[in-house]
Amino acid sequence: MSEINCEETKRQVHEYLHNELSTQEMEDITEHLAHCDSCESDFDFEVLFNNVVQRSCDEAPPAELAQRIVDRIRQMDSGRADH
Numbered sequence: 508m509s510e511i512n513c514e515e516t517k518r519q520v521h522e523y524l525h526n527e528l529s530t531q532e533m534e535d536i537t538e539h540l541a542h543c544d545s546c547e548s549d550f551d552f553e554v555l556f557n558n559v560v561q562r563s564c565d566e567a568p569p570a571e572l573a574q575r576i577v578d579r580i581r582q583m584d585s586g587r588a589d590h
């Protein structure tokens with residue numbers, strides 16, 4: 508299991524946006540963004556996700572990864588609706 512920190516996330520976010528990372532790296536960053544308030548507010552997760560989807564239009568993103576991202580956004584939304 509790999510863990511990345513905020514610095515690495517911020518360093519790799521451009522590659523993330525350009526869809527230049529491996530599936531594993533994408534997952535690591537997605538996971539970090541989903542759980543890190545600091546990075547999430549820095550990078551507005553939904554904007555990131557929209558960018559990734561747009562960039563991936565020609566290449567069709569791994570459906571499984573896209574589904575996981577959507578699931579995580581939903582989890583975050585339900586968490587927010589709670590307070």
Ligand SMILES: [Zn+2]
Nearest residue numbers: 513543545546
């Ligand atoms: Zn972070």
